[in-house]
Amino acid sequence: MALNLSVKIHPVVLFQIVDAYERRNADSHRVIGTLLGTCDKGVVEVTNCFCVPHKEHADQVEAELNYAMDVYELNRRVNASENIVGWWATGNEVTNHSSVIHEYYARECRSPVHVTLDTSLAGARMGLRAYVCVALGVPRGKQGCMFTPIDVGLACYEPEIVGLNLCQKTMGGGGRSRQVQPMLDLAQVAEAASKLSGLLDQVVSHVEEVLAERTEGQAAAGRALLELVNSVPSLAADTFADAFASSVKDLLMVVTLAQLIKTQLQLNEKLTLLTSQ
Template sequence: MALNLVVKIHPVVLFQIVDAYERRNADSHRVIGTLLGTSDKGVVEVTNCFCVPHKEHADQVEAELNYAMDVYELNRRVNASENIVGWWATGNEVTNHSSVIHEYYSRECREPVHVTLDTSLAGERMGLRGYVCVPLGVPHGKQGCMFTPINVSLICYEPEVVGLQLCQKTIGASGRARQVQPAPDLAQVAEAAARLASSLDQVLQYVEEVAAGRAEGHKAAGRALLELAHSLPSLAADSFADAFASSVKDLLMVVTLAQLVKTQLQLNEKLTLLTSQ
């Protein structure tokens, strides 16, 4: 049953792992920690994590388990829905000490997952892999375990998508250009509209090339375009334009009211401060 697990990881977890790796001690070559999230019907969704201090020797592993439990209990006070679902480690392979660490997490949760993140950027990629431990051995004989790969994918909430798009603007930049400020609401709407227009141009070009016989059509792409066309409301062009304009006006009104309320609260705060002085 464990082999059918699917692990979905949120970007904030990757950021936390990289941050823990950057803050590691000079003599630490690998960093480990606890994965937090939910597990339901064969899908493990990892939404949070934290680092667990440890030391690895040739014949043993020393981990501060009391510290790990204290951090977990503090996190439970903030978000009671996050439970222990496994553990993570930096690097691109499973080491000899992984089975010992995995045995501890097997006592903390059912079917824990093990995730590795290659922070060395081998091949200019940050390799992300997931494993489960499958028991091996003969009845009434010596027992062992084997780490078997499972599917791992990234999943994002809408606010996380905005953050990732903001981080993407710093790629290839240097110096002050790497510092990007969040864009205003209307600017984000304009950027989203520009990206949508660019995507529609690409789709239109693809359809025209397939219709003219200059490119080979793909059934999956055709079904996706047909589903997209059927999802549109059956309105005339003028009616759709009027409805869209009305929605935009409502959006602008809400943004304006929000800005007015924000300004009024700031003025009230400053007046209160001046009066108290």
């Protein structure tokens, strides 16, 4: 059953793991922690995590489990829907001590997952892997376990996508400032429309190349395009233009009201300060 699991990790979890690795003690070569999230229909969605202080020796592992449970209980007060789903560790491989740590998390949740994040950037990339522990052995004989890889990928909420796009703008640039400011709502809409237009141009160009038999078509791409076309509402051009214009007017009205409320609050704050003086 555990082999059918797949893991979806949110970007904020990766940022937290990297931050914990950067803040580690000088004598720590590996950092571990608890994964929090939900498990539904064979998909483990990891939405949060925290670091667990520990020390690894040649023959044993020392972890502050009481600290881990205290942090978990505090997190439950803030978000009761997040449960323990497994644990994470920095590095690109499973170590000899991983089975001992995994045994603890097996008592805290059913079928815990183990995620490794290669913060050393081996191979010029941050490798992300996920495992489940499968029991091995013979009946009434010696028992063991084996970490088996499972599918792992990224999942994003819409606010996370906005944050990632903003972070992406700070990459590169040489000597330029790596600080960026969030754009206004209308500027974000214009940028998204421009990107969408560019993607549509690429799709049209690819379809024309396939029809002209200059490029070999792919069945998966064709099915995806067919699904995309069928998802578009069947509306006349005039009806679609009117609906789109109405949506834009609603957006402009919301932006205007938000700016008016913000201005009113600022004026009220200044008037309150003046009267108090």
